[in-house]
């Protein structure tokens with residue numbers, strides 16, 4: 636295991652990301668995705684912007700970062716939404732349900748803060764058990780080439796993923812979620 640990785644024997648716990656986690660989270664994302672992370676269409680929604688640190692979730696083991704799920708404010712057509720990602724678990728901690736737990740915690744944090752909709756780009760077979768599906772997101776347009784079947788949406792409020800259509804853009808005023 637590299638010195639930048641968490642101790643695989645330590646049981647991970649999930650909590651909010653802290654500003655002091657930034658370097659360790661970036662290192663984890665680099666290990667998980669490599670330089671290709673910056674070519675992704677979703678990255679066009681993140682570059683030059685800040686994620687919502689208080690809603691983003693980190694898994695820690697023995698004080699080190701073992702996983703992350705970040706949330707970013709976007710708009711999906713006319714609808715306010717959050718974009719989930721990068722989402723990664725350190726190799727040493729995979730296949731234990733930690734990824735799923737991070738997704739559940741991030742969704743709970745978003746719902747608790749009043750948000751109604753989460754988007755991500757990922758494999759539907761993995762994310763469907765957490766309520767994400769491609770069908771509701773099929774008319775959304777991301778800023779770059781993407782397999783439309785990997786654009787997934789989850790409504791946190793009834794109807795929030797109904798009739799989604801239009802461009803997904805970074806949100807310029809992320810502070811307060813709307814009432815819907």
Ligand SMILES: CC(C)(COP(=O)(O)OP(=O)(O)OC[C@H]1O[C@@H](n2cnc3c(N)ncnc32)[C@H](O)[C@@H]1OP(=O)(O)O)[C@@H](O)C(=O)NCCC(=O)NCCS
Nearest residue numbers: 667722723724729730731732733734735756757758760761
């Ligand atoms: C995806 C990732 C976060 C999952 O972390 P994890 O802690 O292993 O997740 P879980 O333990 O909750 O689930 C693991 C299961 O999901 C399955 N799975 C993982 N990626 C999958 C995918 N893309 N499609 C379908 N199933 C997938 C695995 O086969 C595994 O099953 P197994 O444990 O029976 O072998 C981790 O593999 C990772 O960091 N990958 C690199 C970064 C990445 O691809 N992130 C997602 C981009 S949207």
